[in-house]
Amino acid sequence: MSGIAGIVYPDLFQMNDLIKPMVKTLKHRCLEEPAIHTYKNIQIGGCGSQTAYSRNKSIFCAIDGTLTNSKEIAQAMRMKSTSHAELVLKAYELLDTKFLEKIEGDFAIAILDQNKKKLLLARDRIGRRPLYWFQDNHHFIFASELKAILSTGAVPQTAAIDALSAYLFFGYIPQDMSPIKGINKLLPAHFLQLHLEGSKTIESYWSYSSYFEHPTKGSKEQILGNLSKIFESSIKQCLPNKEEKIGCFMSGGLGSASVAHYLKKLSKNDRILSYSVGFLNENEGDIEAAKLISSSLNIPQETYKITQDTFANDLVKINWYLDEPIADLNVVATWKLCEMASKNTKTVFSGMGSDELFAGHSRYTTKEQDASLIRQIALNWLHRLQRALIPIMQRVYKPFAYELMKESRTDPLQSSYLKANAYFDEAELAKASPKLRGIFDPEVFLHKFHHLFRVQSTVASYLYFDVKTRLVDCYIHQYERLTTAHQIDWQSPFLNRGVVEYLASLPEPNFLKEEEAAGYLKSLMENSLPDQIIQRPKRTRQLFLKSWMENSPMKDLFLKLPNGTLVDNGLVSQNWLKDQINHLGYANDTHRKLWSILQLEIWFRLFINRPIDSKPPEITVSDLLDEPA
Numbered sequence: 001m002s003g004i005a006g007i008v009y010p011d012l013f014q015m016n017d018l019i020k021p022m023v024k025t026l027k028h029r030c031l032e033e034p035a036i037h038t039y040k041n042i043q044i045g046g047c048g049s050q051t052a053y054s055r056n057k058s059i060f061c062a063i064d065g066t067l068t069n070s071k072e073i074a075q076a077m078r079m080k081s082t083s084h085a086e087l088v089l090k091a092y093e094l095l096d097t098k099f100l101e102k103i104e105g106d107f108a109i110a111i112l113d114q115n116k117k118k119l120l121l122a123r124d125r126i127g128r129r130p131l132y133w134f135q136d137n138h139h140f141i142f143a144s145e146l147k148a149i150l151s152t153g154a155v156p157q158t159a160a161i162d163a164l165s166a167y168l169f170f171g172y173i174p175q176d177m178s179p180i181k182g183i184n185k186l187l188p189a190h191f192l193q194l195h196l197e198g199s200k201t202i203e204s205y206w207s208y209s210s211y212f213e214h215p216t217k218g219s220k221e222q223i224l225g226n227l228s229k230i231f232e233s234s235i236k237q238c239l240p241n242k243e244e245k246i247g248c249f250m251s252g253g254l255g256s257a258s259v260a261h262y263l264k265k266l267s268k269n270d271r272i273l274s275y276s277v278g279f280l281n282e283n284e285g286d287i288e289a290a291k292l293i294s295s296s297l298n299i300p301q302e303t304y305k306i307t308q309d310t311f312a313n314d315l316v317k318i319n320w321y322l323d324e325p326i327a328d329l330n331v332v333a334t335w336k337l338c339e340m341a342s343k344n345t346k347t348v349f350s351g352m353g354s355d356e357l358f359a360g361h362s363r364y365t366t367k368e369q370d371a372s373l374i375r376q377i378a379l380n381w382l383h384r385l386q387r388a389l390i391p392i393m394q395r396v397y398k399p400f401a402y403e404l405m406k407e408s409r410t411d412p413l414q415s416s417y418l419k420a421n422a423y424f425d426e427a428e429l430a431k432a433s434p435k436l437r438g439i440f441d442p443e444v445f446l447h448k449f450h451h452l453f454r455v456q457s458t459v460a461s462y463l464y465f466d467v468k469t470r471l472v473d474c475y476i477h478q479y480e481r482l483t484t485a486h487q488i489d490w491q492s493p494f495l496n497r498g499v500v501e502y503l504a505s506l507p508e509p510n511f512l513k514e515e516e517a518a519g520y521l522k523s524l525m526e527n528s529l530p531d532q533i534i535q536r537p538k539r540t541r542q543l544f545l546k547s548w549m550e551n552s553p554m555k556d557l558f559l560k561l562p563n564g565t566l567v568d569n570g571l572v573s574q575n576w577l578k579d580q581i582n583h584l585g586y587a588n589d590t591h592r593k594l595w596s597i598l599q600l601e602i603w604f605r606l607f608i609n610r611p612i613d614s615k616p617p618e619i620t621v622s623d624l625l626d627e628p629a
Contacts, residue, residue: 280305
């Protein structure tokens, strides 16, 4: 639980302590008082972050996060220090940017090197720790959170139209985009070097796709043996040193159950507590499964059920801490989980990443993906036809030739997977937001993943894409922000480097049946967990909370949207909103669309309409929506 921030001013005479509101805005991320380092026209601040100086004070390092291989790094460099910042600094002195290939863990790092006259920023491989940056003709600014950069007043609170368009497609803002114009996220496994004379470079230091190129060979027994060792080692690395209580977020799925099993195996019996949150009468099966897991492992469990009347109570706080709009309905449950756990423990574990790494969700299977052999053959022939038509259409109608060329360079099944999970397709977005129509193009977006060709299996390509987008930008994002808001340390052993790399090397088929989902994890846990848990499918719930969204108090909030700030700014059609509200209860996806618009409306009012404060406003969501647009 920590944060970093920094600013490079134009010169010494234009320094005005903008770092102070930045670290003040990050105060919720830690308990300690912030520290500020100043060198000439540069200020770097940390809130709860570890810092270190080189012997002659010419290099300064700040790290938000932890190294999971700190002992190995210390031994390799013959250091006695346990300070992660000191280890990072020494590794940098010896290896320059190559040190990033050696360290493991969840981290965002800032290093100011006076000798080489450069600032180095880096982010961990999976994206467990956030890092944003901004640059114009006057300042270079970076911080762990978006709101910290905005608190300076040096960056206009202007929405990024391309990011909002992407949000309406995905339900979150992917990759290096941010919802504020000019602010970017540093991608996971990347580092940024700002040379103080003005030039800047961004490079990758780790390639996830490379591990798909060399499939692991061996019998199933050997693979399961390796998996068990790697995962057990990952759990050990995540365990806190102190004999304190450990929380485990229990979802009822195989991922969190597996984590709980290994925690039980490696910890004292009375050390682990289980937490589950459900939605009253909406996902009772999940709660019952969570109870069964806790009971079978003899772990005390605490359960909370969100009701229709309490669902929206904390939406303002949730969205303020999130920094970005997220349309996942489960953000409310994540918030409540964190609130529960924070009363009894400072460390919580989750099964985050198990679905995306083990193909544990039905969205990867033929049950939810129209990826039959007949369809694949048909798409391949269509693909060839498109390529053949390109030269002809270039002479007849060039815009259509461009569309054909774009689609011909995109794997049709990958494109289909993207569109199947979209909140708004192209036709619906044209009605909902003519202003945002066509700005985000899923085919063009797929082309950003230059190494996707390395991933030969269709199923594996879905996993690769989700690890690069949905996992980091929706799920990790909300867990990191909301656990930090409650001052608890969140551990996710499936996301450790060794686990991620090994699972990427395991061969996946082109087509996956639902009963084959999470095959390796099921085999690994078959003698350790109840069979009902092992065989329990994880499916997309298109109608999840539909009845809640169609009735008060949620419908009352939706009724405020036609007079909201998104409509006032021309971002959403008032007529479309009214039509959708009138059709609540008739279409199966109307509630999801309105929920995604509501989340964007709340975010817009907090981050565009209002000045940035260091604390979330004490206001109900209804009153926030009643403020003048």
